[in-house]
Amino acid sequence: MRLGFAVKVLGRPGLKSDDSRRWMNSPHLRVSLGYLEAIFDYLQERRICMYRISSNIAPYITHPDMPQFHRQIEECAGELERLGRKARALNLRLSMHPSQYIVLNSPREEVYQAAVKDLDYHARFLDAMGLGPEAVVVIHGGGAYGDKQAAMERFARRYLELPARVRRRLVVENDEKVFSVSDVLWLHERTGAPVVFDHLHHRVHDPDGWQTREAVATCLATWPQGVVPKVHFSSPRTEPRSTGRGESDPLPWQHGDWIDAREFAGFLRECEGLAFDVMLEAKKKDLALLRLREELRGMGMDVDCCDAERG
DNA sequence: CGATGTCAAGGAATC
DNA sequence: GATTCCTTGACATCG
Numbered sequence: 001m002r003l004g005f006a007v008k009v010l011g012r013p014g015l016k017s018d019d020s021r022r023w024m025n026s027p028h029l030r031v032s033l034g035y036l037e038a039i040f041d042y043l044q045e046r047r048i049c050m051y052r053i054s055s056n057i058a059p060y061i062t063h064p065d066m067p068q069f070h071r072q073i074e075e076c077a078g079e080l081e082r083l084g085r086k087a088r089a090l091n092l093r094l095s096m097h098p099s100q101y102i103v104l105n106s107p108r109e110e111v112y113q114a115a116v117k118d119l120d121y122h123a124r125f126l127d128a129m130g131l132g133p134e135a136v137v138v139i140h141g142g143g144a145y146g147d148k149q150a151a152m153e154r155f156a157r158r159y160l161e162l163p164a165r166v167r168r169r170l171v172v173e174n175d176e177k178v179f180s181v182s183d184v185l186w187l188h189e190r191t192g193a194p195v196v197f198d199h200l201h202h203r204v205h206d207p208d209g210w211q212t213r214e215a216v217a218t219c220l221a222t223w224p225q226g227v228v229p230k231v232h233f234s235s236p237r238t239e240p241r242s243t244g245r246g247e248s249d250p251l252p253w254q255h256g257d258w259i260d261a262r263e264f265a266g267f268l269r270e271c272e273g274l275a276f277d278v279m280l281e282a283k284k285k286d287l288a289l290l291r292l293r294e295e296l297r298g299m300g301m302d303v304d305c306c307d308a309e310r311g
Numbered sequence: 312c313g314a315t316g317t318c319a320a321g322g323a324a325t326c
Numbered sequence: 327g328a329t330t331c332c333t334t335g336a337c338a339t340c341g
Contacts, residue, residue: 020337064319101321142322
């Protein structure tokens with residue numbers, strides 16, 4: 001089982017995850033790839049072998065009014081291929097997770113079209129790195145728009161019309177408000193898209209009352225033979241949020257700073273015998289992963305097998 | 312240098 | 327129909 005974290009590296013000051021300068025300063029994928037390679041080196045050092053790449057790695061690449069940014073993948077083809085080889089040598093599992101603005105089932109035609117463009121960018125990026133089928137692109141089901149059944153049908157119909165290179169990468173994750181595990185399993189039935197089980201979202205939004213192990217096992221079964229499935233795990237935030245005026249309780253689906261090791265160990269016990277990788281979503285990012293790994297070791301659970309020293 | 316405003320983009324609740 | 331929240335950091339500008 002591999003443990004991963006998302007996007008931002010906190011364990012080493014100065015490591016950036018993308019070139020986030022604004023358009024007037026001509027940010028570029030070339031710069032981001034320099035950052036990415038430094039992150040790969042850091043991952044190897046820490047023996048972390050799963051990582052979510054920033055979706056902003058290629059700045060403005062799908063911005064409708066900025067065609068000068070649209071060919072960054074082609075402009076970096078050689079470098080992408082080289083970095084992909086390096087990732088494979090490190091046994092690094094990579095993935096991406098487009099932002100909230102990518103909504104495949106939106107009733108607005110322009111939002112739908114923009115989503116297709118953006119998903120295609122993600123697929124082309126991973127293809128250009130020459131990564132295998134474990135390198136997936138994760139999205140949510142989208143909105144309900146007052147008629148969830150129609151919204152689900154729209155997702156399925158549009159999924160089936162996506163370019164093949166997008167369909168090969170796309171997986172769907174249950175969310176905390178609209179698309180439950182049952183709903184994304186329905187989407188899988190219609191589309192074949194594998195399901196990423198998100199543990200916290202499921203705890204917060206499970207209208208059908210699944211047993212955890214059953215829910216996980218059913219989601220894992222949606223993945224093709226030979227591809228290790230992946231789940232998301234996070235612990236809820238506990239400390240109050242400080243807003244403009246005063247403090248308020250954390251919302252139940254917000255990510256905490258760290259992963260609660262006992263809770264995680266309990267989850268793994270429930271999932272005994274099932275095989276999957278785990279993407280950790282904690283605000284302390286890699287620091288949370290490293291701490292969790294140590295705490296599990298202290299509990300006698302040496303879960304993370306990583307071959308990152310090869311290469 | 313520190314404080315503050317801003318960033319491409321959506322959806323849903325609220326008024 | 328317009329506003330605010332969600333959530334977030336870091337860039338960019340201004341004093």
